[in-house]
Amino acid sequence: MRRSKPRCCPGYARTGASSRWLRVPTRCCPGGARTEMAGQSYADFMERVLALPGAQARELGQVGEYPIYAVEQGNDPQRPTALITGGTHGDEPAGPAAVLEFCRQGGGAWLEALNFLAIPCLNPHGYAHGIRHNGQDVDINWAYKRDDVPEIQIVRQLVAGRRFEFVMDFHEDWESPGFYLYELRRGSDPVGARIMEKVSCFLPLNTQSVIEGQPAWGGIIIPTAEKHEELRGEGIPVVLYDHHTDHLVVTETPTILPLEERVRAQLAALEVVVEAHLP
Template sequence: MTNSPFYPIGTPGKAWGEAELGQWQASQSRQRRYKDDVVPRIMALADRFEILSYGQIDYAGEAYSLFALRNGAPDPSLPTALVTGGVHGYETSGVMGALQFLETRADDYVGKVNLLVAPCVSPWAYERINRWNRDAIDPNRNFTPDSKARECTALIELVAAQGGSFLLHIDLHETTDSDESEFRPALAARDGEDFVPGAIPDGFYLVDDSENRQPAFQQAIISAVEQVTHIAPPDDAGMIIGSPVVAHGVIEYPQARYAMCASVTGARFTTTTEVYPDSPRATSAICNHAQVAAVYAALDFAIAHR
């Protein structure tokens, strides 16, 4: 048991029921608009990319269309790559970095790769600046075909519809101070568990797949991002967010076992980026640039080593 105050919804030691879920839903207010921030930037790319409407989310009468962009009809002679952002809606540079990559660098890969980009996987959470969807489900632990999160099944269906195999999938995320102040306490409360405080690393890091390690690929991304922002050091125990640091700026998770987004393609090269926007050494522009650098470094390496 910790001395940290319990999350304001629920009873210590008891998992949430419908009443607690309803309280949490009522506490979530819209703080920005997907249709104003994200959709117009997607539509502005219609002359350069094919825009795919790959699903719709409807929460309590609020409908959100899910969009992906593709650089033309897939060429079977080329490798296929997926870029995802906004799986956690509150992780802003994941969304904005994906859009910035489309606007500034994606044309460099015409004729080199079948590129598919889903900039905002969880629009309801984007608007509420939240980790979970409206059902208090974390999408990045629920990418399974029978998932209760429509954000997840829609993306899985989009991937399946492309046909063929994927060479690369890079999933753009952030680690924020609110992970420790809001989202991990909420998770503990939802599940009726004690909240054990952790530490937020100061800097960028990557999450490799422990069941498909690609160390040279990860380091190529770290080297590119290091030109934009600082890389998170390990803590005194050699850890980042409780996981051993296996290389400069890299930790590992078993992506498929954790039902993470980066597992949905079965690609040879996969990674999850983690930008730290709350650092005094970072700005929103730096965070977006770091995501863009990660994407093009990942593409360059994967194409060169296909």
């Protein structure tokens, strides 16, 4: 959730021996989601989203020339829904690639317990231009209070009146030497340590004692009450945790490493979170 910015286990076929379904491709997404972002064609990306098998894609709104879509998997009203987001910052391509790969593979056995709602790319202008901000030169992630940011309006409309089993937000960090995450959870034990253990098979971890100006333990940032209050109402993830979920995880992969490995790490983290919410 940064505010500004100017390998082991090779060839794993799955994210772990206990994996129920989620395949992590050795060569990322062959024949499926393209994870190499050369050119960053948003039209091409959305063509792949709309072609997803067994998923329901719907347009949430239009921002300039770019439509923003949500993808739904599972529609059982008796089951809770998890929210997964990527592409809030346009220069963080592993997030959209990971969301697209998750949607391409389908929810599998997880759909017996959960519905999934995903926003593959919240910032299509930034994605298409390879930049952090949107077309207004606004950092969407920290603009929730603003009424003049169309991407924020889309998020507000999507989550209005809803609760989510968990919210997972994929991000990246160009300065970090390794993977780290933010986690907030009410009522149950956090899963950050389990995520770090699994991700360590794919990426080095950022084990610095201070990350992004906040205390960290083993690559896990748990915002203090003071920091949480400072960010209240501004950051999309903070607002979602305050009003729409009891479990928030924000992952940060290091962009200095190959995109394929970063996507694998994001999917591995997602698997840990999902399995923590299965009955």
